[in-house]
Amino acid sequence: MRISVVRSYQPAPPAIKLALPVLSIILGSLMVLLPVIATVPIVPPFGLLMVIAWRLLRADLIAPWAGIPLGLVDDLFSGAPLGTGMAGWTAALLILEAIDQRVLFRDMWQDWAITAGLIAFDLVLGWALAGLVGGVPAPWLLLPQWLCAVLCYPLVMRSAAWLDRQQTPR
């Protein structure tokens, strides 16, 4: 239930509450270790999905700057040039912040649409930055991965929500 008084500002959530989100997001980044030698980029960016899910779920736990360290961890394993995730994830969180200031209430479909947009943004950014190192494939090859990620969103969201319920008994 929402209380209609301006709450006092909580400077930072206790470290123990951050453990689950941070661990689950890093676990999402580590999904690339799945033993599949992919001939096409098809594996959804689970780390990014997880960070967006947590941010939509618990805005108080994920500050916009959290994308810097978490994105860097993702870069270490994703094979993208270092800094791609740092920039992309933080930008995604800032965009979410901006959306939050304009939209008061959201439903599941809006969340899904926002996620789809952010994933598309980050995939295109990653594609553009990967082009700096070497040749990149045609941009339409990003579509299957994007679709895969969008379809995986409810699953990731449910996992994040389940984890959240474990630490905040109601």
Next chain:
Amino acid sequence: MAPPQRARPGFSRRAQYTLFAGYVVAVAGVIAGLLLAITARFDPAGHAAIQSAFADLTAPVAIAGRNVSGGVANAYQGVSAYIDAGSKNRALDAELRGARAKLIETRAIERENYRLRRLARLVEGSREPVATARLIASTGANVHRYATLSAGSRDGVASGQPVRSSEGLVGRVVAAGHITARVLLIIDSGNVVPVKRLSDGLPALATGRGDGALVIRALQAGSNPFKVNDLLMTSGAGGIYPPGVPVAVVRVLTNDAAIAKPLADPARLDLAMVERPFQAPDDLPPVPDAP
């Protein structure tokens, strides 16, 4: 869905500053990330070295996972072979595949012998593999097609060495960690392999298309000289890849190029051999290619 839970900072000056500082840090992080990514253009080796170190750390996880998935894939193949036409069919298929690769290699060797006889001067380094290892993971979430090999500098693997399997060319090592190495597969869009047609030695370039296929372009302009089912092998031009390794078979023809399927399917690969970089003998006189 509950509305956003972020509390407004209220009238506390300190809280407002903290929130604002958070935004400033985040924007600075975006810019720093972009700059860092741009440095990859000038120092890809540095980026690769850092990423290799972390690939080393997670190698045990990937190896264990690969074992499990190998078992699952084998079980799946076994079941599907039974459903299709019994296990004999599968065995014959595997044998045929091996024989085809062998045949290509034999013809390549035959051709090379012919050329070497004409040269009357044998220049051939040793073709002993540096290491034989397994491909344990790949960057499936990224547009570049890297695979992780379970051998590193400890086993003598170094950047620039070609990687092949018994079926054909796989790629080349771009970064070597201590116990793992990163392999740029030939299907990556940034990888160019000089090839030639097996039948007549027509030179061409094979570039990855990013979707598991290769684009083959002939060096000479004009009409498309390729035919479906043309076999391509490395030509050894430019070094790195030793000549005579089977690469791909042409599947589809387009206006000015051919789309080929790599003979070594990375998804099915298990063992791969790392070889020494081939050095093209550049002091030799040019030889007409057609016999």
